[in-house]
Structure formats: C-alpha cells, structure tokens
Amino acid sequence: MDFGTTAVQERYLERARTVAGETLLPGYAARERAGRIEPELRRELGALGLIAPEVPVGLGGQGLDRLTSGMITEEIGRGDINVGYLQVVGSLVAQILAANARPEVAQHWVRRICGGEEIVGIGLTEPHAGSDAGMPRLTARRDGDSYVLDGVKSLSFGADAAAVVVFARTGPSEQRGRDISAFLVPLDLPGVTREPYADMGTRAVGRGAVHLAGVRIPADHLLGAEGGGFSQVMQGFDFSRALIGLQTLGCAQQTLDETWRYVGEREAFDRPLSTNQGVAFPLAEAETMLAAARLLCHRTLWLKDTGRPHTAEAAMCKWFAPKTAYDVVNQCLLLHGQYGYRTELPIEQRLRDVLGLQIGDGTAQIMKLVIARQRLGRELAP
Numbered sequence: 001m002d003f004g005t006t007a008v009q010e011r012y013l014e015r016a017r018t019v020a021g022e023t024l025l026p027g028y029a030a031r032e033r034a035g036r037i038e039p040e041l042r043r044e045l046g047a048l049g050l051i052a053p054e055v056p057v058g059l060g061g062q063g064l065d066r067l068t069s070g071m072i073t074e075e076i077g078r079g080d081i082n083v084g085y086l087q088v089v090g091s092l093v094a095q096i097l098a099a100n101a102r103p104e105v106a107q108h109w110v111r112r113i114c115g116g117e118e119i120v121g122i123g124l125t126e127p128h129a130g131s132d133a134g135m136p137r138l139t140a141r142r143d144g145d146s147y148v149l150d151g152v153k154s155l156s157f158g159a160d161a162a163a164v165v166v167f168a169r170t171g172p173s174e175q176r177g178r179d180i181s182a183f184l185v186p187l188d189l190p191g192v193t194r195e196p197y198a199d200m201g202t203r204a205v206g207r208g209a210v211h212l213a214g215v216r217i218p219a220d221h222l223l224g225a226e227g228g229g230f231s232q233v234m235q236g237f238d239f240s241r242a243l244i245g246l247q248t249l250g251c252a253q254q255t256l257d258e259t260w261r262y263v264g265e266r267e268a269f270d271r272p273l274s275t276n277q278g279v280a281f282p283l284a285e286a287e288t289m290l291a292a293a294r295l296l297c298h299r300t301l302w303l304k305d306t307g308r309p310h311t312a313e314a315a316m317c318k319w320f321a322p323k324t325a326y327d328v329v330n331q332c333l334l335l336h337g338q339y340g341y342r343t344e345l346p347i348e349q350r351l352r353d354v355l356g357l358q359i360g361d362g363t364a365q366i367m368k369l370v371i372a373r374q375r376l377g378r379e380l381a382p
Contacts, residue, residue: 001302009068015048016075024079025254028346031204036160037086039116046116050076051087052094053114059098060111066239067301070246074294077250081353082204084247086119089156092240093120093165096233100223101184109163109184120184121161123153127209134230138212140168140181145219147183149212156360158194158208163187165233166212170226182229184221191215201352202360238314241362242300245321248357249294251350252325256286258347259332279335286328293321312374319364322357329354 005013023041031037045051054069055061069091077084094113097106097120112118126136138151153166163186171179187194187210195209224232260283263273273279297317303310333340333347340347358364372381 001299005071008064009071012049012053012062012064012068012072013075016050016072017078019045019048019050020075020079024076024083028080029343029349031080031082032349035203036206037083037204039160041083042086042116042119044116045076045083045087046114049114051090051114051116052110054091055094055098055110055114059094059106060114061094065301065305066242067298067305070243070297070301073243074246074250074253077247078254080204081247081251081350081357082202084250085156085202085205085244085357088240088243088247089119089122090114091243092236093122095239096122096165096182096223096236097184099236100182100229100232102220105184105220112162118162119157119160121155121157121164123155123164123166123185123210125154126152127154134180136167136169136180138166138168140170140183142170142219143216146216147219147222149183149185149215149217152209152211154197154207154209156202156205156207158210159196159206161187164210165223167230167233179227180230181226182223182233183217184223185210185212185215185217186221189215189217199356201349201354202356207360237361238311239301239304241314241318241367242297242304242310244357244361245293245297245300245317248322248325248354249290249297251354252286252328253290255329255332255347255350256283256290259283259335263335273335282331282335286331289324290328293317293324297321312371315362315367315370315374318362319358319367322354323364326351326354326358 049062050072053062053064053072054066057063073084073087076087090113094110097110109120113120129135138149138153140147140149149168155164163184166183166185167180168183169179170181191213192215193211197207199207223229263279266273300310300313300317303313329351333351336347339345369382
C-alpha cells in the first residue's frame with residue numbers, strides 16, 4: 001500500500017478541498033435550518049466529479065479507485081458532514097445499480113446520480129425493525145410485467161430522493177435473509193407517500209419514511225435475481241462502511257484543526273491555553289486516534305480495490321471511526337468552554353451530526369457481530 005498520492009488523486013482532492021472550504025463550510029448551519037442540501041450544490045459536486053467517482057466512465061463516473069473515493073469523501077466531510085453523506089449514498093447506490101440493474105436502468109439512473117441531478121436513496125431498514133434488515137415486512141408480488149409493493153421503508157434524503165433501492169419479501173420463507181429481493185422504486189408513482197422524521201442531527205439529510213401502498217413498478221426494476229437480492233446487494237455495504245468512517249473523520253479533523261488554533265490564540269492566566277498539558281495532550285491524543293482510524297479506513301478501501309476480503313475491516317471502520325470522531329468533537333467542544341456550547345460555532349451541530357452515524361447504517365453492536373462472525377464463524381459467534 002503506497003502512502004503517497006498520485007497527480008490524479010491530488011487533482012480531485014484539491015477540487016474537494018476548494019468546494020469544502022469555500023462553499024460547504026460557510027453554508028453548514030444554513031443547510032441544517034433548511035433541512036436539505038440544495039439541488040444546485042448537488043449538481044456542482046457532480047460537475048466536479050465528486051459524487052460516486054469510482055463508477056466507470058461509461059456510466060457517468062470518473063473511473064477512479066475506491067481509495068480515492070474515500071479520500072474525497074473525507075475532504076467533503078470537513079466542510080459539511082451531511083454533504084459527505086450525499087457522496088456516500090451516491091457511491092453505495094450507484095455501485096448497487098451498476099452491478100445489479102438491467103443495463104438500460106443502470107444507464108439512466110447511475111448517470112443522474114453521478115451528475116448530481118438526482119438522489120437515489122437506500123431503503124434497507126423499516127421503522128419496526130431497525131437493524132434487522134433481513135426480516136422485512138415490505139412485500140412485492142409479481143403481477144404480469146410488474147411488481148406490486150406494499151409496506152414502509154426508512155431512508156435518508158426522504159424528501160428529495162427521486163427513487164429508492166428497497167428490499168422486499170417475494171416468497172413464503174420466514175427465514176432471515178431468504179426470499180428477499182431488491183428493487184429500484186421511483187418515488188413519483190401512485191401509492192407513494194412520504195413521512196418526514198424530526199431528528200436531533202443530520203437534518204440536512206432529511207431522513208424519513210416512504211409508504212408504499214400498492215405501488216406498481218416495471219419488472220425490469222428488479223435488482224439481481226428474485227429471492228437473492230439480500231445477499232447480492234448487501235455486498236456493497238462493505239464499501240460504504242469505510243466511506244462513512246472517512247466522512248465522520250473529516251468532520252472531526254476539521255474541528256480538531258480549529259481547536260488547535262483556538263487554544264493557541266486564547267489566553268487564560270496571562271498565557272495561551274495551549275501551554276497547559278491538560279489542553280495540549282488531549283488534542284495530541286485526538287490526532288493519534290484520528291490518524292489510526294483513517295489508516296484503518298484507507299486499508300479497507302485498498303483491500304477492496306485489490307480484490308481481497310474486507311468485510312471485517314469494513315465493520316471495524318463503521319463502529320470505530322464514528323465513535324472516535326464523536327469523542328474528538330466532544331473533547332474539542334469542551335476545550336472551547338462556553339463558546340463551544342453556543343450555537344455561533346459549528347461544534348455543537350457537528351456533535352449531533354456525528355452521533356447519528358453511530359446509529360445509521362449499522363450500529364456498533366451490529367458491526368462487532370459482523371467482526372465476530374468473520375473470525376469465529378456463525379456457529380461460534382453470538
């Protein structure tokens with residue numbers, strides 16, 4: 001694994017740094033108040049090649065490696081962690097569609113994702129089940145050249161998504177993960193209603209539920225084989241878990257950089273705060289933990305790029321990086337004193353936003369279960 005960056009990587013990273021510093025960071029609080037990410041900002045990111053950049057050029061992407069995609073995600077996350085999640089979902093869903101959708105369906109939707117023209121959400125969980133994605137109540141029955149869907153799914157970008165990838169039960173089996181199929185569901189069809197959630201953080205992501213009541217979709221919107229969608233599509237989550245880790249680390253690193261500057265400028269008892277070991281040492285520990293988490297995420301994406309197994313490593317990224325990021329942001333807030341607690345600074349918003357990613361897309365408990373099963377096998381794991 002080469003720790004240097006190529007000229008191509010630097011070109012894309014510089015684009016991401018520029019937009020993060022000039023556009024995302026100044027508009028971070030305004031996006032929370034609006035509860036959405038502006039469509040024109042999506043299109044700007046798409047035009048810069050910063051959404052799903054690992055997608056092949058023939059489908060509208062940049063043809064980059066996954067490691068570069070992760071590095072871009074971290075840079076975007078420095079400016080706005082929620083816009084970073086736009087890239088995470090874009091990469092996850094574009095990859096799912098590119099690998100599993102009919103060519104004509106993939107051509108239409110993947111290009112629109114990469115260009116920032118549309119958001120396609122991922123409806124993995126249901127309000128009643130949380131992490132138990134292998135037991136959906138959403139059903140899909142074949143009716144001629146269509147499928148008819150009934151049920152409810154939770155998703156991010158619930159207000160703005162043009163379509164959603166969902167898992168639905170298509171057979172009689174009650175076994176977890178069996179007789180489950182994946183579908184692409186456009187959200188402008190009759191029978192679709194949207195329900196917004198009122199979350200304490202990640203408000204710009206606009207989480208919510210979609211209610212599907214007799215929604216009829218073309219049969220060619222089946223992703224992969226009928227009854228095999230769960231195992232096929234879930235493979236894409238190893239990639240996105242590492243991206244989420246880097247998304248949260250970008251947010252934490254930006255906060256840490258700001259805090260180093262603050263403690264060097266702020267004086268107490270006639271000297272800078274940074275001259276106190278009780279101030280400088282926690283920040284030194286934070287730098288170390290962020291560096292360690294970043295290396296874990298980079299190695300995971302390198303394993304993905306080189307075709308090596310990386311399921312356990314991806315699960316490590318998903319629980320360790322968001323927790324580390326939360327701990328770092330919390331420490332930085334405390335070192336800012338009353339200023340960190342006030343809403344004039346972005347630290348309290350970042351703390352709430354990072355917290356949500358310790359829950360969404362798989363909790364720490366689920367990730368540790370994945371790791372244990374990878375090491376022990378299902379029969380010996382919890």
